[in-house]
Amino acid sequence: MANTLFDKIWDAHVVQKVEEGPTQLYIDRLYCHEVTSPQAFEGLRSRGLKCFRPERIYCMPDHNTPTHDQDKPIADPVSKMQVDTLAKNAADFGLAHFGMMDKRNGIIHVVGPERGLTLPGMTIVCGDSHTSTHGAMGAVAFGIGTSEVEMVMASQCILQARPKTMRITVDGKLGKGVTAKDVALYMMSKMTTSGATGYFVEYAGEAIRSLTMEGRLTLCNLSIEMGARGGMVAPDEVTFEYIKGREYAPKGEDWEKALAYWKTLKSDEDAVFDKEVRFDAADIRPMITYGTNPGMGMAITDFIPVTTEMSTVEKSSFEKSMHYMGFKPGESLLGKKIDYVFLGACTNGRIEDFRAFASIVRGRKKAGHVIAWLVPGSWMVDEQIRREGLDKVLQEAGFEIRQPGCSACLAMNDDKIPAGKYAVSTSNRNFEGRQGPGSRTLLASPLTAAAAAVTGVITDPRTLM
Amino acid sequence: MKQKFDIITSTCVPLPLENVDTDQIIPARFLKATTRDEKFFGDNLFRDWRYNPDGSLNKDFVLNNPVYSGTVLVAGKNFGSGSSREHAAWAIAGYGFRVVVSSFFADIHKNNELNNFVLPVVVSEKFLKELFDSIYADPKTEVEVNLPAQTITNKATGKTESFEINAYKKHCLMNGLDDIDFLVENKEKIEAFEQARKR
Numbered sequence: 001m002a003n004t005l006f007d008k009i010w011d012a013h014v015v016q017k018v019e020e021g022p023t024q025l026y027i028d029r030l031y032c033h034e035v036t037s038p039q040a041f042e043g044l045r046s047r048g049l050k051c052f053r054p055e056r057i058y059c060m061p062d063h064n065t066p067t068h069d070q071d072k073p074i075a076d077p078v079s080k081m082q083v084d085t086l087a088k089n090a091a092d093f094g095l096a097h098f099g100m101m102d103k104r105n106g107i108i109h110v111v112g113p114e115r116g117l118t119l120p121g122m123t124i125v126c127g128d129s130h131t132s133t134h135g136a137m138g139a140v141a142f143g144i145g146t147s148e149v150e151m152v153m154a155s156q157c158i159l160q161a162r163p164k165t166m167r168i169t170v171d172g173k174l175g176k177g178v179t180a181k182d183v184a185l186y187m188m189s190k191m192t193t194s195g196a197t198g199y200f201v202e203y204a205g206e207a208i209r210s211l212t213m214e215g216r217l218t219l220c221n222l223s224i225e226m227g228a229r230g231g232m233v234a235p236d237e238v239t240f241e242y243i244k245g246r247e248y249a250p251k252g253e254d255w256e257k258a259l260a261y262w263k264t265l266k267s268d269e270d271a272v273f274d275k276e277v278r279f280d281a282a283d284i285r286p287m288i289t290y291g292t293n294p295g296m297g298m299a300i301t302d303f304i305p306v307t308t309e310m311s312t313v314e315k316s317s318f319e320k321s322m323h324y325m326g327f328k329p330g331e332s333l334l335g336k337k338i339d340y341v342f343l344g345a346c347t348n349g350r351i352e353d354f355r356a357f358a359s360i361v362r363g364r365k366k367a368g369h370v371i372a373w374l375v376p377g378s379w380m381v382d383e384q385i386r387r388e389g390l391d392k393v394l395q396e397a398g399f400e401i402r403q404p405g406c407s408a409c410l411a412m413n414d415d416k417i418p419a420g421k422y423a424v425s426t427s428n429r430n431f432e433g434r435q436g437p438g439s440r441t442l443l444a445s446p447l448t449a450a451a452a453a454v455t456g457v458i459t460d461p462r463t464l465m
Numbered sequence: 466m467k468q469k470f471d472i473i474t475s476t477c478v479p480l481p482l483e484n485v486d487t488d489q490i491i492p493a494r495f496l497k498a499t500t501r502d503e504k505f506f507g508d509n510l511f512r513d514w515r516y517n518p519d520g521s522l523n524k525d526f527v528l529n530n531p532v533y534s535g536t537v538l539v540a541g542k543n544f545g546s547g548s549s550r551e552h553a554a555w556a557i558a559g560y561g562f563r564v565v566v567s568s569f570f571a572d573i574h575k576n577n578e579l580n581n582f583v584l585p586v587v588v589s590e591k592f593l594k595e596l597f598d599s600i601y602a603d604p605k606t607e608v609e610v611n612l613p614a615q616t617i618t619n620k621a622t623g624k625t626e627s628f629e630i631n632a633y634k635k636h637c638l639m640n641g642l643d644d645i646d647f648l649v650e651n652k653e654k655i656e657a658f659e660q661a662r663k664r
Contacts, residue, residue: 036551052652064497082497154645154649293546313541412494434488
């Protein structure tokens with residue numbers, strides 16, 4: 001029988017199908033960060049349980065970590081407590097832990113792939129919705145709640161309803177200034193934030209194949225913003241080349257064996273998906289969001305939609321959003337003054353994103369009134385930035401590089417956008433208050449963020465390329 | 466917490482907004498707790514809609530309107546989108562809601578509610594609209610949520626719809642059982658799976 005890539009991996013991990021209920025799925029890798037794990041460890045303790053397969057679990061703090069002075073104790077006592085609790089729990093339960101200042105530390109969704117911990121064919125979960133990122137390597141990866149984290153700790157299994165399958169094909173070649181982030185924002189604007197709810201998405205087509213590993217990670221990262229359970233790209237030479245030689249990747253004979261298996265991980269030609277969606281790469285331009293969910297996006301040269309054809313509930317949600325953002329239906333965003341720029345997050349905190357940002361700001365200067373936070377996704381990314389000399393380019397243009405972590409994406413550390421201020425952000429969510437109470441977020445690619453940083457206003461990056 | 470679930474009859478709290486995300490249900494700055502203190506999370510449910518920036522009550526927000534009360538929250542479609550934070554479900558449970566009614570739920574949040582003995586009830590757009598109308602016409606409007614029969618009734622109109630839930634999860638909710646109890650009892654099957662995979 002013909003199978004999709006998702007079917008192949010899912011079926012290989014089914015322990016049992018519960019009668020009239022969910023599937024008991026075996027999990028190859030559990031990632032834990034400090035925010036969604038403490039109550040799971042507490043649950044294990046109260047039940048007198050240990051971690052069933054501790055060698056499959058990797059822990060690292062990322063959400064609370066400050067992006068400066070990481071060698072000193074965290075100033076916020078509540079953040080410090082949460083980060084310390086993860087270290088203690090990892091020690092108590094015998095789990096690998098990459099603490100702050102460990103060279104392997106960073107955002108968990110950046111570190112997993114770059115260390116070779118995330119591999120094709122795996123099932124991967126984490127108490128974090130952006131776990132979908134890891135699907136870019138050809139894995140079935142999805143975010144879960146804390147009770148489910150506890151389930152996996154206790155049994156290395158999870159009970160889940162089998163999602164439906166969707167294939168999104170993007171034909172053709174991406175135009176100038178159009179990045180993986182723009183592809184994702186474009187899809188969301190067409191599909192809405194709930195358009196893929198209940199589905200596991202496989203991305204396919206020429207435009208997807210042509211993306212680098214970093215680009216695919218960005219794309220899959222944002223699957224959850226269309227409501228999808230996860231997103232994935234079939235592994236190919238780009239994937240294998242990326243993995244080879246990484247710290248935890250298989251070596252020698254194991255590598256050959258793994259590679260032979262990974263090459264079977266693709267949807268059969270006659271496989272049937274529950275839903276098929278097609279887009280044309282030629283229709284995608286640099287994107288920006290204007291509202292308070294990631295589906296409220298448009299080409300940067302477009303105009304905010306008008307409310308004439310909306311239902312009452314739709315209209316009231318839309319108007320609430322416009323009021324929050326300080327925008328009017330029908331207006332253009334080009335030339336609007338912005339206050340902050342954030343480059344980073346599990347969405348766009350990788351080396352390619354820093355290269356893109358640097359390509360725009362090279363030989364230019366940061367606009368005087370703009371506050372820019374450039375936060376590498378991990379220490380490995382930080383090291384690559386310096387090795388490639390991008391730090392010099394950025395410094396000459398008036399930017400400083402901060403220390404790795406989730407940072408202003410959700411503002412659990414000090415990096416908060418003040419109320420009423422506009423931030424062009426490469427992160428994943430523009431929800432009300434996401435980057436700090438009252439903050440106004442405009443999601444965009446690293447190129448568009450860089451264009452805003454040097455001009456001080458919303459700018460089509462293609463005009464600077 | 467593991468409250469057994471049967472039939473609930475209650476007035477409703479209406480929240481007719483779409484795409485209510487988990488950042489609104491519980492903002493990130495309240496995720497720093499290391500314990501599952503439901504009162505703390507319940508006190509901060511919808512924090513930034515419930516309170517003004519200066520800390521005073523936002524009188525326009527429905528939770529601060531004494532006219533509306535009850536253990537059933539009724540919300541617009543795509544409730545619970547965004548972050549996987551289970552703290553959102555803890556906040557809903559901690560505030561005292563036992564049922565959330567919407568025409569559409571985000572996947573992860575729906576599981577989180579079920580794992581915390583809060584029942585997400587999916588109704589049609591039409592039923593939802595009528596329910597909002599009934600509540601606004603008379604805030605004393607009650608709904609009856611009958612888990613054994615898998616039905617929800619708008620007692621103002623008498624209209625009933627059935628809702629879906631898998632038999633396993635229904636059994637768990639009605640008997641106060643959780644998934645970890647089930648999985649830990651199944652260890653032999655897990656070990657057998659691991660052995661089979663090695664071959």
